[in-house]
Amino acid sequence: MLKVGVVGLGRMGGIHLRNYTEMPGVEVVGVVDPVEQARKAAEERFGIPAFATLDELLALKPVAVSVCVPTFLHHEAGMRLLENGVNIVIEKPLASTSAEGEALVAMARDKGAALMVGHVERFNPAVERLKSLLGDDLISVNIERVSPYPVRIQDVGVIKDLGSHDLDLLRYLTGSDFADLHAVASATFGEHEDSAVITAKMESGVLAQITTNWVTPYRVRKITAACKSRFIVADLIAQSVTEYSPFSEEHKNYSVREWPVIARETIKEELTQFLKAVTEHTPTPITGEDGLEVLKAFDRIFAGLK
Numbered sequence: 001m002l003k004v005g006v007v008g009l010g011r012m013g014g015i016h017l018r019n020y021t022e023m024p025g026v027e028v029v030g031v032v033d034p035v036e037q038a039r040k041a042a043e044e045r046f047g048i049p050a051f052a053t054l055d056e057l058l059a060l061k062p063v064a065v066s067v068c069v070p071t072f073l074h075h076e077a078g079m080r081l082l083e084n085g086v087n088i089v090i091e092k093p094l095a096s097t098s099a100e101g102e103a104l105v106a107m108a109r110d111k112g113a114a115l116m117v118g119h120v121e122r123f124n125p126a127v128e129r130l131k132s133l134l135g136d137d138l139i140s141v142n143i144e145r146v147s148p149y150p151v152r153i154q155d156v157g158v159i160k161d162l163g164s165h166d167l168d169l170l171r172y173l174t175g176s177d178f179a180d181l182h183a184v185a186s187a188t189f190g191e192h193e194d195s196a197v198i199t200a201k202m203e204s205g206v207l208a209q210i211t212t213n214w215v216t217p218y219r220v221r222k223i224t225a226a227c228k229s230r231f232i233v234a235d236l237i238a239q240s241v242t243e244y245s246p247f248s249e250e251h252k253n254y255s256v257r258e259w260p261v262i263a264r265e266t267i268k269e270e271l272t273q274f275l276k277a278v279t280e281h282t283p284t285p286i287t288g289e290d291g292l293e294v295l296k297a298f299d300r301i302f303a304g305l306k
Contacts, residue, residue, distance in 0.1 A: 001025060001026065001027040002025055002026050002027065002063055002064065002275060002278070002279065003027050003029045003060065003061065003062045003063050003064075004020050004026055004027070004028055004029070004062055004063065004064045004065060004066070004275070005028065005029055005030050005031060005032070005057045005060070005062040005064075005065045005066070006020065006028070006031045006032070006065065006066045006068060007031070007032045007033075007054060007057070007065060007066065007067050007068060007069055007077050007081075008032070008033060008066075008067065008068035008069035008070075008073075008077075008091075009031060009032075009033040009035070009038040009039070009041075009042055009050075009068075010038075010068060010069075010070075012068045012091055012118075013031070013033070013066065013068035013069075014042075015267050016066040016068055016267065016271065017031060017042060017046065017048075017066075018046075019265070019267055019268045019271050020066075020271065021046050021048075022268075023271070023272070023275070026275065028046070028048050029048075029049070029057070029060040029061075029062050030048065030049040030050065030051055030056070030057045030060055030062070031048060031049075031050050031051070031057075032050070032051050032052070032053065032054055032056070032057050033050065033052075034052055036052075038050075039051070039052070054077065054080055054081070058080075058081075058084055058086070062086060063086070063087060063278065064086065064087040064088070064089070064114075064274070064275060064278050065081055065086050065087070065088050065089075066088070066089050066090075066091075066271070067081065067088050067089070067090040067091060068091050069091075070155050071091075071093060071095070071096055071155055071156055071160065072096050072155050074090055074091070074093075074094065074095045074096065074100070074104075075095045075096065075100035075103065075104060078090050078095070078104045078107075078115075079103065079104060079107055082104065082107040082108050082111055082113050082115065083107065083111065085111050085112070085113050086113060087113050087114035087115075087274075087278045088108075088113070088114070088115060088116070089116040089117075089118055089270070089271065089274045089284075090104075090115070090116070090117055090118060090291075091118045092117055092118045092119050092120075092164045092165065092168070092291065092294070093117075093156075093160055093164045093291065093294055093295060093298070094117045094288065094291030094292060094294065094295055095291075095295060097295065098292065098295040098296050098298070098299050101288070101291060101292040101295040102292060104288060105288040105289060105291075105292055108288055114274070114277055114278050114284050115284070115287070115288035116274050116277070116284035116285070116286055116287070116288075117168075117286050117287070117288060117290060117291030117294075118270060118286075119164070119165060119168040119169075119286050119290070119291070119294070120165075120266050120267055120270050121165045121166075121168070121169055121221075121236060121266070122168070122169070122172055122270075122285065122286060123266045123267075123269040123270045123273070123285075124236050124239065124266050125239050125261045125262055125263065125264055126223075126234040126235060126236050126238075126239045126240060126241050126261055127169065127172075127173075127223070127234065127236065129234070129241045129259050129261050130173065130223060130225060130232055130234040130241055131172070131173055133225075133230070133232055133241070133243065133259070134173060134225060134227065134232075135227065135229070137227045137228035137229050138173075138174065138204075138206050138225060138226075138227050139206065139207065139226045139227060139228065140206060140207040140208065140209075140225070140226045141170060141173060141174065141206060141207075141208045141209075141223065141224070141225050141226075142208070142209045142210075142211075142223070142224045142225075143166040143169065143170070143208075143209070143210045143211070143212075143222070143223050144210075144211045144212075144220050144221075144222045144223075145162045145163075145165065145166055145210070145211070145212045145220065145221050145222075146162075146211070146212060146213045146214075146215075146216035146218075146219070146220045147162065147213075147214055147216060147218075147219045147220075148214065148216065148217055148218070148219075149189055149190070149194065149214040149215070150214060156192060157185075157187070157190075157192030157193040157194065157196075158185075158192070158193055158194050158195065158196055158212050158213060158214050159183065159185065159193060159196050159198070159212070159298065159301060159302075160298060162212045162214075163196060163198060163210060163212050164294050164298075166198075166210045166212065167198070167210070167294045167297045167298075168286070168290065168291075168293075168294050169223070170200060170202065170208050170210070171290070171293060171294075173223075173225070174202045174204055174206045174208070175204070176202040176203045176204035176206065177202065177203050177293065178200050178201075178202060178203070178297060178300070179200075179201045179202060179203045180199075180200060180201040181198070181199075181200045181297060181300045181301060181304075182198070182199050182200070182301075182304055183196055183197065183198040183199070183301045183304060183305060184196065184197050184305075185197075185305055188215060189214070189215070193305075194213060194214040194215055195212075195213035195214070195215055196210075196211075196212050196213065197209065197210070197211050197212075198210040198212070198301065219237060220237075221235070221236035221237045222234065222235055222236065223236065229246065230243050230244065230245060230246070231243070231244040232244075239261050239263045239264075240258070240261060241258070241259040241261055242256060242257070242258055242259070243256070243257045243259060244256055245257075273285050
């Protein structure tokens with residue numbers, strides 16, 4: 001049995017915990033949260049020991065741990081686990097700052113521990129299908145990710161919360177880093193920005209735009225990719241992919257193809273791939289370095305917003 005644990009029992013931590021308990025060959029040896037009510041709920045639902053401190057979990061020598069605490073605590077919790085040689089998957093973004101991210105990456109390297117960042121949208125089957133359809137004729141990528149205002153998010157704005165998914169997806173889909181990166185943003189309802197438009201030119205020459213906000217009364221998660229040979233729309237909520245051919249002068253229309261996508265729970269796939277990398281001693285699908293590149297993108301964006 002592979003011994004695992006979860007640090008932080010908020011919404012994401014609860015999802016990680018449930019998925020671990022459903023996996024064959026996995027034993028959840030303990031969870032950590034400073035809130036007594038959260039600990040009691042985990043113990044009652046799953047029959048798993050719940051602790052107030054990380055040291056209590058470390059005493060049980062878990063092999064792998066999910067770090068699902070607020071972003072400002074990622075560095076502290078991640079470093080403590082990595083120092084003890086524990087393999088970790090840490091919720092996105094990797095850390096609050098690129099300096100903290102660099103420290104986590106360096107510690108993982110020094111200890112020979114796996115460090116994976118939870119940019120979970122890479123495991124969305126619609127994203128995987130979209131990625132498989134993209135060739136070397138990609139022109140531009142547009143991503144829309146909007147939601148109502150989330151009361152649960154207090155420590156970061158919409159760029160670091162929602163936008164972090166899409167900054168990672170741009171690198172993943174294009175296979176390229178950012179050449180130019182700019183943003184405009186506004187704060188309407190809270191201390192941090194809640195609406196932003198991010199524009200980029202990738203080193204490959206692909207143009208990109210991310211529209212993200214917390215001022216929309218419904219959720220949208222959609223990617224459109226313009227290529228010389230086709231136009232592709234991926235709906236990440238419906239987990240569907242539609243391809244449009246170039247306009248036919250002969251038939252005066254576009255041909256449309258719905259690509260098959262097998263729906264699945266993305267976090268379960270993320271954790272499955274994480275534990276596979278741990279047990280097989282192979283690189284994680286989303287490395288600490290990948291997460292660090294998103295933090296460096298934040299630095300460029302917020303430097304421009306000042």
